[in-house]
Amino acid sequence: MSPITNTNDLIAFCDLLKTAPFITVDTEFMRETTYWPKLCLIQAASSDHAGIIDPLARDLDLKPFLDILADEKILKVFHACRQDMEIFFNLGVTPAPVFDTQVAAMAAGYGDQVAYDSLVRQKLKIDIDKGSRFTDWTRRPLSEQQLQYALGDVTHLAKVYIRLRDRLAREGRLDWVSEEMKALSHPSLYSTSPEDAWKRLKPRKNSVKYMAVFAQVAAWRERTAQERDMPRGRILKDEGVDEIATQTPTDSAAFDHLRSTSKGFGASKFGQELADIIRATLKNPDAYAPKVEKTAPPVQVPASVVELLKVLLRIRCEEEGVAPKLLATVSDLEKIALDDDADVPALHGWRRKVFGEDALRLKRGELALVLNGTRVEVVELD
Structure with a gap:
């Protein structure tokens, strides 16, 4: 199959997809x-049609396909969609509605973050040749092996989706993943605003001065990386943001005495720009510091209760055939151990029915975990 390289052919392909209830995308x-x-x-593929689009082609306008992604009458099916969604978000469209087969597979008991080739093997009994996965996709022409590999990603996915969807529907579990699917289309997940860059990092302090410099350095790094189209780490490592916020160097030469900056950083344009930003920030830290809610002092989590909850979670997941990560995280269990009214997903909706209510009953002494031979079982207590 030859890739689509001109707008007229793309329009014709999109016309074939417009009436499909779902399309798979990679x-x-x-x-x-x-x-x-x-x-x-x-x-992209539907149940009846499949195609490969070459966005590097000079005579191609992607708008017809982007319109398909924005069409709310057509479900867009991905596997592990986060990076794909980010790409389309940067092109001006957030696909919706979406269905992520990796998330759905968790509800169907295939484990946490199951790989695409593993899911295809389990659902379709097909082994995918991964030889083309890490080839140079920018080089043209693409080989027949590369094209076949790329096309298989969506043609197999269409079959996997139908089987996963039908199984979850039979088991009454489609609602289990609906909230996660809606969240995947929220634009905030894919925002690359420099002003929000600090939120992806882990500040070690909460003082106004530290947070003001931390946020401004993170924003400078993000903005510089975007403008130069360079990875963030090549501009400044994550630990560098923290060290600079801690040391607050106001002279560009001072950067050469930090552990996290490269030799000559201070004399570079980067060092001079950053010194100017830090000096401006320190003149009025309150104006630059992000509003961060002060957290209460950490409370000692009862480790033994958390361990019991982990065992209960494992038992319920085995019984229900669902991946533990979809039900509750370790952080959720720690919060439940401390508070019966903790605001965690495990104590809301279908998760509460499957696990959360029993977690609270275990804490209240209404349930017990007992060893029956080699199996741990849950028993009711009078």
Whole structure:
């Protein structure tokens, strides 16, 4: 199959997809040396049609396909969609509605973050040749092996989706994943605003001065990486943001005495820009510090209760055939151990019915975990 390289052919392909209730979508991209992912291929398929779109082609306008992604009458099916969604968000559209087969597989008992090739093997009994996965997708022409690999990502996915959907529907579990699917289309997940860059890091202090510099340095790094299309780490490592916020160097030469900056950083344009930003920030830290809610002092989590909850979680997941991560995280269990009214997903909706209510009953002494031979069982207590 030849890739679609002109707008007229893309319009014709999209006309075939417009009436489909769902399409499967995948991308091939490269970003090892860039900030922005370089989109190299888009693959899409319905139950009846499949195609490969070449976004690097000079005579191609992607708008017809982007319109399909925005069409709320068509479900867009991905596997592990986060990076694909980010790419399309950067092109001006957030696909919706979406269905992520990796998330759905968790509800169907295939484990946490199951790989695509593993899911295809389990559902379709097909072994995918992964030889083309890490090839250079920017080079043209693409080989027949690369094209077949790329196309298989969406044609197999269409079959996997139908089987997963039907199984979850039979078991009454489609609602289990509906909230997660809606969240995947929320634009905030894919925002690259420099002003929000500090939120992806872990500040070690909460003083106004530290947080003001921390946020401004993170924003400078994000903005610089975007403008130069370079990975963040090549501008400044994560630990560098923290060290600079702690040391607050106001002279560019001072950067050369830090452990996290490269030799010559102070004399570079980066060092001079950053020194100017820090000096301006320190003149009025209150104006630059992000509003961060002060957290209460950490409370000692009862480790023994958390361990009991982990055992209960494992038992319920085995009984229900669902991945533990979809029900509750370790952080959720720690919060439940401390508070019966903890605001965690495990104590709301279907998760509460499957696990949360029993977790509270275990804490109240209404349930017990007993060893029956080699099995741990849950028993009711009078």
